[in-house]
Amino acid sequence: MRMKVMKFGGTSVGSADRMKHVAALITAPGEPAFVVLSAMSGTTNALIEAADYLYKRNPEGANEVINALEKKYIQHIEELYSTNEYKEKTSEFIRNEFEYLRSFTKDLFTSFEEKQMVAQGEIISTNMVVNYLHEQGTRAILLNALDFMRTDKNSEPDPAYIRQHLTTLMTENKGYQIYLTQGFICRNAYGEVDNLLRGGSDYTASLVGVALNVEEIQIWTDIDGMHNNDPRIVDHTEAVHQLNFEEAAELAYFGAKILHPTCVQPAKYAGIPVRLKNTMDPDAEGTLVDNHLSHGKFKAVAAKDNITAIQIRSSHMLLAAGFLRKVFEIFESYQTPIDMIATSEVAVSMSIDNNSRLAEIVDELKKYGTVTVDSGMCIICVVGDLHWSNKGFETRALEAMKDIPVRMISYGGSNYNISFLVKESDKKQALQCLSRVLFK
Numbered sequence: 001m002r003m004k005v006m007k008f009g010g011t012s013v014g015s016a017d018r019m020k021h022v023a024a025l026i027t028a029p030g031e032p033a034f035v036v037l038s039a040m041s042g043t044t045n046a047l048i049e050a051a052d053y054l055y056k057r058n059p060e061g062a063n064e065v066i067n068a069l070e071k072k073y074i075q076h077i078e079e080l081y082s083t084n085e086y087k088e089k090t091s092e093f094i095r096n097e098f099e100y101l102r103s104f105t106k107d108l109f110t111s112f113e114e115k116q117m118v119a120q121g122e123i124i125s126t127n128m129v130v131n132y133l134h135e136q137g138t139r140a141i142l143l144n145a146l147d148f149m150r151t152d153k154n155s156e157p158d159p160a161y162i163r164q165h166l167t168t169l170m171t172e173n174k175g176y177q178i179y180l181t182q183g184f185i186c187r188n189a190y191g192e193v194d195n196l197l198r199g200g201s202d203y204t205a206s207l208v209g210v211a212l213n214v215e216e217i218q219i220w221t222d223i224d225g226m227h228n229n230d231p232r233i234v235d236h237t238e239a240v241h242q243l244n245f246e247e248a249a250e251l252a253y254f255g256a257k258i259l260h261p262t263c264v265q266p267a268k269y270a271g272i273p274v275r276l277k278n279t280m281d282p283d284a285e286g287t288l289v290d291n292h293l294s295h296g297k298f299k300a301v302a303a304k305d306n307i308t309a310i311q312i313r314s315s316h317m318l319l320a321a322g323f324l325r326k327v328f329e330i331f332e333s334y335q336t337p338i339d340m341i342a343t344s345e346v347a348v349s350m351s352i353d354n355n356s357r358l359a360e361i362v363d364e365l366k367k368y369g370t371v372t373v374d375s376g377m378c379i380i381c382v383v384g385d386l387h388w389s390n391k392g393f394e395t396r397a398l399e400a401m402k403d404i405p406v407r408m409i410s411y412g413g414s415n416y417n418i419s420f421l422v423k424e425s426d427k428k429q430a431l432q433c434l435s436r437v438l439f440k
Contacts, residue, residue, distance in 0.1 A: 005034045005217045007183060007205035010041035012220055012279040013125050016079035019132060025220070025282055026178055027138055034208060036183045037129060038201045039121025040076075043069065047121055050101070051114040059105035066105075070098040073124065080128065086135040093127055116193045119146075122182035122201075130180050140178035143169050149186035149204060151194060157203070158189075159266070163211040170212065181208070202263035210270040217267055217274045219259065224278035225287030226251060226258055228300040229435045233428050237435070240287050240300050247299055247383045248274075248289040250417045254302040254381035264289060298384035298396075298438045303427055307339065307377040308355055309407055310362070313347040314369030323368065324348065330364045339379060340410045340419060349408055351379065351421055377407060378427045380420045382434060387415045394418055400437035404430045 006026055013019050026033050046069045053061035073094050081087045097120055104117050126142055133140035148165035152158045170179070183201020188194040196203045202219055209217040223231075225239040226248065243251070245268040252261040258276060267274050273290040312327065327348065331338055334357035338350045347369075352358075358373070365371045382397045394411055397418050408421035422430055 003032050003034055003212065003214045004029075005036065005205050005209040005212070005214050006220060007036040007201055007218065008038065008220045008279065009201065009222075010038040010044070011222045013037055013129065014041035016076050018279070019076075019080055019129055021279065022220075023129065023132055023136065023138075025279070027133070027136075030177075032177055032179070034179045034181070034212065034214065035129075036181055036201055036205045036208060037122065037126050038183050040125050042072075043121040043124070044118060047101075047118045048114075050104075051109070051117055054104060054109040054113075062105050063102060066098060066101050070094065073098075076128070080132055081135055083135060086131050090128060090131050093131075094124070097124055112192060115195060119182075119185040119193050119195070122185050126180050126182050133178060133180075138178055139176045140180060141173050141176045142180045143173070145182040145185050145204065146187055146193065149181075149196075149207070151186055151188050151196070153189045155188065155194075155197075157186075157196065157207050157266075159207065159210065162207055166208065166211045200260070200263075202260055206263050206266045206274070209272050210266045213270070214272060217272055218277055219274060220277045220279045221258055222278065222280055223258060224281055224284040225276040226300060228439055229431055230301075230303060233431050234435045238439075239285065241285055242292065242294060243287060243289045243299060244293045244416065245289055245291060246414070246416045248287075250381060250383045250414065251300055251302045254304045254379060254383075254417075254419070259289075293385060295385050296390060296393075298382065298393075300383050301431060301434045301438070302381045302383070303431060304339070304353065304379040304381070305424055305427070306355075307351050307353055307379050307421065308358060309349060309351050309374040309377050309421060310365070311347055311349040311372040311374075312365050312369040313372070326368060327365065330361055333364075334361050336361060340408055340421060342408050342410065351377065351408065374407060376424050378422055378424045378430075380422060380427070380430050380434070382418050382420075382438070383416055385416070386411070386418055388412060396437060397434070400434045401430060404433065 008022050012022055026035050046065055050062040050065040077087055077090050104113050130140050130142040148162055148169060150158045150161045183204040184195050186194055186196055205217055227237040228240050229237045231237045245264055248264055249261040252259045264274055271291060273288055276287040278284050336352050336354050336357055339353055340351040342349045362371050386393055401420055404422055404426050406420050406422055410419040
């Protein structure tokens with residue numbers, strides 16, 4: 001379909017001025033666009049806070065949060081619309097929405113009600129924007145995500161259902177310039193209001209793009225694409241103009257917060273490029289993520305904090321058949337994924353980023369050997385064309401790390417990544433050294 005999907009996050013629609021700016025961006029090309037919007041920044045957190053009060057059986061606290069949020073929206077309406085017609089229309093919608101939110105304070109509150117409550121953030125933002133587009137004379141229509149976005153019994157998106165129902169809606173509503181929908185929210189296999197969890201609105205954009213077979217999926221945030229290092233730590237970083245899907249997923253998993261690794265998977269398999277753009281600087285090139293691989297290049301560095309390293313030493317057990325299986329089953333039983341792994345003749349080391357079951361895991365591992373735990377660690381991930389046939393590439397990364405104590409190295413598990421486990425206190429120096437050696 002000759003159309004782009006454009007997703008805008010919470011900061012991009014975080015005020016009346018930002019909403020006006022987004023409206024200008026989506027209408028400027030003059031071509032049809034399918035727009036996915038998040039809730040206004042701060043809204044979801046406020047609704048989760050209100051839900052927390054209700055779990056604690058404190059309806060007064062929840063009402064205070066809801067009332068304060070309503071006041072903010074009343075102010076946004078005054079700033080967003082220029083005509084009384086649309087001010088009154090949107091004000092009535094907001095009144096009804098917040099009466100609905102207050103209704104949750106009067107009855108039994110469970111996770112089912114919480115999901116209904118939190119979903120209102122996206123419902124409010126999309127209604128406000130579509131009303132503004134109508135006021136500006138734009139042919140726009142709001143399609144309710146709850147009418148086509150659904151997950152299956154495994155809580156994974158149901159692409160066949162999404163394609164069928166969204167295609168039907170598009171066929172029934174031809175001729176519009178702008179199609180809007182809510183990100184993040186969906187229904188589950190039982191018809192209940194739910195959400196996509198991982199990747200949120202980005203995931204919605206990717207699933208919509210694949211269902212409609214669009215030419216490009218655009219993710220608009222408040223920075224100009226993925227940078228080649230962390231700009232909060234390293235000076236003079238640059239946006240990476242092109243990434244392979246695998247490279248982008250590695251960076252996203254290891255700390256580049258602009259993109260969740262799960263959300264690009266549907267687009268990757270469908271061969272639809274994903275472009276990361278800056279709402280505040282729309283003329284910036286941003287980052288294009290597609291299936292093209294730039295051979296012989298380092299692309300970027302990312303870091304993942306709050307890592308714990310666990311080593312099991314056992315001179316008589318390690319080479320025994322089934323030893324590693326028993327170790328992995330311990331982590332599986334406590335639902336704790338492993339990030340990195342390295343083995344030797346007498347020991348195996350692993351890293352995890354979830355310490356919630358660490359004590360139980362260590363207690364179980366002690367059945368098989370001596371256990372050592374190092375906390376306060378950080379994974380530094382170097383991404384690019386790191387196929388083993390590229391002579392000297394891993395050597396350049398190692399050279400950059402020559403003055404940094406390295407606890408563990410992972411190389412060869414992927415053609416796109418070499419990772420170093422270091423102390424968090426050495427993170428800044430490591431990132432700066434890697435930038436200086438690899439990108440200067």
